[in-house]
Amino acid sequence: MEKLVINGGKKLHGSINVKGAKNCALKVMAASLLTDGVFNIKNVPEIEDVFRLQEILKDLGCKAKRHKKGEWSFQADNIHKIELDKNLVPKLRSSVLLIGPLLTRFKKVKMPHPGGCAIGKRPIDIFISGFKTLGAKVKCDEQGYIFEAKQLIGAKLAFPKISVTGTETMMMAAVLAKGKTTLINSACEPEIKALADFLNSLGAKISGAGTPTIEINGVEKISGGSFTVIPDRIEAFSFLALAVATNSHLEIKKCNTEHLTIPLLVLKEMGVKMKIGNDNIKITDASCLTAVNVTTHEYPGFPTDCQSPLTVALTRAKGESYVSETIFEDRFLYTDFLRRMGADIQMINQQKISITGPSVLTGKKVESPDLRAGIAMVIAALMANGKTEIDNIYQIDRGYENIDARLRRLGADIKREKYI
Numbered sequence: 001m002e003k004l005v006i007n008g009g010k011k012l013h014g015s016i017n018v019k020g021a022k023n024c025a026l027k028v029m030a031a032s033l034l035t036d037g038v039f040n041i042k043n044v045p046e047i048e049d050v051f052r053l054q055e056i057l058k059d060l061g062c063k064a065k066r067h068k069k070g071e072w073s074f075q076a077d078n079i080h081k082i083e084l085d086k087n088l089v090p091k092l093r094s095s096v097l098l099i100g101p102l103l104t105r106f107k108k109v110k111m112p113h114p115g116g117c118a119i120g121k122r123p124i125d126i127f128i129s130g131f132k133t134l135g136a137k138v139k140c141d142e143q144g145y146i147f148e149a150k151q152l153i154g155a156k157l158a159f160p161k162i163s164v165t166g167t168e169t170m171m172m173a174a175v176l177a178k179g180k181t182t183l184i185n186s187a188c189e190p191e192i193k194a195l196a197d198f199l200n201s202l203g204a205k206i207s208g209a210g211t212p213t214i215e216i217n218g219v220e221k222i223s224g225g226s227f228t229v230i231p232d233r234i235e236a237f238s239f240l241a242l243a244v245a246t247n248s249h250l251e252i253k254k255c256n257t258e259h260l261t262i263p264l265l266v267l268k269e270m271g272v273k274m275k276i277g278n279d280n281i282k283i284t285d286a287s288c289l290t291a292v293n294v295t296t297h298e299y300p301g302f303p304t305d306c307q308s309p310l311t312v313a314l315t316r317a318k319g320e321s322y323v324s325e326t327i328f329e330d331r332f333l334y335t336d337f338l339r340r341m342g343a344d345i346q347m348i349n350q351q352k353i354s355i356t357g358p359s360v361l362t363g364k365k366v367e368s369p370d371l372r373a374g375i376a377m378v379i380a381a382l383m384a385n386g387k388t389e390i391d392n393i394y395q396i397d398r399g400y401e402n403i404d405a406r407l408r409r410l411g412a413d414i415k416r417e418k419y420i
């Protein structure tokens with residue numbers, strides 16, 4: 001096992017480069033199953049979720065190769081099984097992305113129950129009803145699900161709830177379906193448009209990605225091709241929150257500020273002064289912070305994945321802030337650890353908290369309930385006085401490449417320790 005040991009309470013300095021987006025890379029990797037052509041993907045983050053997904057793809061027979069740091073190729077020209085590995089799938093919720101490409105190309109998929117995680121039960125009812133709308137048969141037993149369809153048939157598919165991977169999975173399934181599919185009430189995340197633009201460059205016929213209505217005209221096949229993963233907007237905000245929480249004049253580089261409109265607006269409302277370029281943001285003053293009232297919302301609203309880093313930064317804001325979580329039912333578990341560190345956070349109800357500041361945090365033993373709560377713990381530890389130990393850091397390594405080494409370069413007193 002590994003833990004992070006952090007001595008906080010000091011300002012950081014310098015700049016940090018944002019890596020490729022986890023929530024873009026995973027989808028393009030899954031899309032490689034749609035063709036026997038080669039996918040060459042650059043700017044892939046070196047994170048555990050990528051390593052897990054390539055293991056699952058390899059287990060199916062896909063050739064997955066890491067050529068050098070950040071550069072991978074995938075080729076699904078020899079898929080020899082359609083049953084997803086029952087030991088690997090529960091480690092990666094995003095395995096659900098594989099159902100669409102596998103079903104539409106290989107007509108059958110066996111998928112073990114994906115399992116929930118610390119932020120909610122994570123059902124897949126939207127996927128099941130979506131595939132049925134496209135003509136698939138879906139059986140469920142204690143082992144998991146069996147999806148079957150001789151040929152998926154294009155249809156009008158309205159999502160009852162906005163689902164990011166639901167939109168992506170159905171969009172990929174529709175690429176090789178017969179006829180036209182219209183996805184209604186789709187998610188609008190930039191990663192979805194990036195995936196659609198790439199698939200179109202390979203011969204797919206997708207229009208409207210990035211808006212609530214996406215139209216896909218099915219094609220016989222698509223080719224292989226090359227893709228560069230877009231910058232990780234959630235990682236970019238995580239580092240902005242770190243700068244604000246530690247009152248450090250950091251520069252966040254290699255990001256795409258167009259994908260951060262609302263998060264940047266919230267920071268401005270808090271009184272943070274920034275210099276904002278196209279691909280970089282420099283915090284110039286975060287000394288006086290005022291309380292705000294933020295509600296998470298599907299893109300382009302304030303992202304649920306930015307909720308926990310923001311909450312930590314708000315412990316420094318003067319007054320009473322409110323944060324409401326509308327996407328996941330269990331995404332405030334980490335606040336127990338922040339209270340242990342001295343934060344004045346009250347649960348108003350399961351979906352809303354108040355944060356009264358400013359409060360001074362003190363280092364404690366904590367852990368990472370989920371990926372984004374994990375980075376929130378790192379931010380809290382770096383602003384707290386004294387030593388913090390963070391356990392269960394696999395959760396952080398799932399989505400943040402080499403986080404301790406990158407933060408040390410900003411002057412953070414952080415080290416990774418192994419223990420039995």
Ligand code: EPZ
Pocket residue numbers: 022023026093094120121122123124125126127161162163164165166187304305327328329371372399
């Ligand atoms: C994606 O998860 C992201 N993951 C999540 O990021 C992100 O928090 C989430 O979208 C919301 O923005 C990836 O892209 C790999 P949803 P996803 O389906 O697609 C409910 C991170 O930290 N729902 O948009 O799994 C669901 O329970 C991760 O990087 C159903 O009810 O989320 C949730 O309440 C965490 N039935 C809401 O919809 C379904 O069949 C939105 O979930 C599917 C989802």
